[in-house]
Amino acid sequence: MDHDNDLVAAVTVDSAESALFLRFASASNVDDTLFEQIDADIARLAGDYVSKPVSELFHDIGTLRRGVFDLLRGRQHPFQTSHLYLQAGRLCGLATHVALDLGQYKAASTHSRTAWRCAESAGHNGLRAWIRSVQSLIAYWQQDHRQAAELARAGLPYADGGTIAARLLSLEARATAALGDSASALRAVEAAEAERGTVAAMDFPGVFTFPEAKQWTYAGTALLALGGHRHVNRAIEASSRAIALYESAPQQEQSSGDLLAARLDLANAHLAHDDLDAVREKLSVVLNAAPDRRTASISTRLRALSTRLAEPAYAGSPVVLSLRENVREACSRPALTNSPEPPQ
Incomplete structure (x- = not known):
């Protein structure tokens, strides 16, 4: 053939x-x-x-x-x-x-x-680079963070314009942060910001472009994964900025998945600061989201938060107990999980 x-x-x-x-x-x-x-x-x-x-x-x-x-x-x-x-x-x-x-x-x-x-x-180099970015996402959500970082780096030689370099660097930052490599993660976050300032060419629209709001969503996740008071505070700033940018954009440009992800990152960040009222506020939007808005990555984030809320450090808190039950209930709701269009 x-x-x-x-x-x-x-x-x-x-x-x-x-x-x-x-x-x-x-x-x-x-x-x-x-x-x-x-x-x-x-x-x-x-x-x-x-x-x-x-x-x-x-x-x-x-x-x-x-x-x-x-x-x-x-x-x-x-x-x-x-x-x-x-x-x-x-x-x-x-x-x-x-x-x-x-x-x-x-x-x-x-x-x-x-x-x-x-x-x-x-x-087509632009498509090559974009595909590497999606392959990086696949590896990341399979918990293969090292492969996710390598795939993001592998796409950079093909990044010949538009927002794709910022996307790949943001993916590298998130993956290396999950590996605990703070130096590489912070370097990639800064490099992505620098690339954002040089964007001139237009991308193919929709999911093929990488809006600034999405970049701040990824930065928030990376900074949160690094932990520590300073990084968590920067994560709060990044995730809050992502939400503000999305909510000020036209409705058709507002990514429901990124908005839910940013709010979950904020919930985790406020939990690190023991600000339970803020945790409850950010979670309320996520928990009330329709099942068809909850992608696999959002479900994974919710399950991780449920595990965190079950840690012994929060055992004596009735507020946390209530939050944990609400998260468990949300995770138990049916969501769209099967596609009628499998690869042949």
Whole structure:
């Protein structure tokens, strides 16, 4: 099997056809209008992914992804192939994010490898760098922090503009902080801030860009992991800034996942300062969030907080006991955990 057909074979068309897929299936070849429509559809899905529940998006992502791979079965002119691979790579990247948010790390890894091969075929450094950032995320949430740091660093040589360097450095900071490497973490936080000041080129929209609010969310997590009074105070400042920036942004740019993550980091930071009223305030928003807003990473953070609240140091506190029960109850609620779009 040649390289192109090998990639196409990674995606099998099922019977769940939609009007969008039928449009692809009836196309005899690729023209400029179809290219423009695919790009617009990917941009829309990437933008919607920031603020809409995953459950509202994965069907359209899967449908469009299958359609693009179907076009790669030889319906394109040779000069169009690299752009189709770029489109396929971005859609596989979105599929990776779906699986990641659902906690399906094996499926996420599979999608990311297909996305990488598409980026290689397209010769697109920006997509290469972005895929390494998502692979770093997969490793991080599998608790392989060393691999997460290495993957973030591996993406930097491909960072050729936009916000991707700041994203990769922020991921490196968070991973090295989890390893207890304070020097590397602080250096990466500072380098990410420096990169933010040099951003000029535009990114592809939605989840393919790295807004300043998200950067402060990651910085807050990294600083909190380092511990110590000074770092915890800096974490409070970073997470608070992330929330303020997101809440002042247009609704469609407000990442519900990052807002919940920042509030959970603030709850943990205030717990370190024994400010239980502040802990309860920050947790209230998280505990009342709809299940379809609670990604796998938020559930992981909640379980970690539940474990922390059960530590002997808080055994005599009725406030902490109440908080622990509330967190346990939230963790027991059903959440969206299965995707109808597994890798083939």
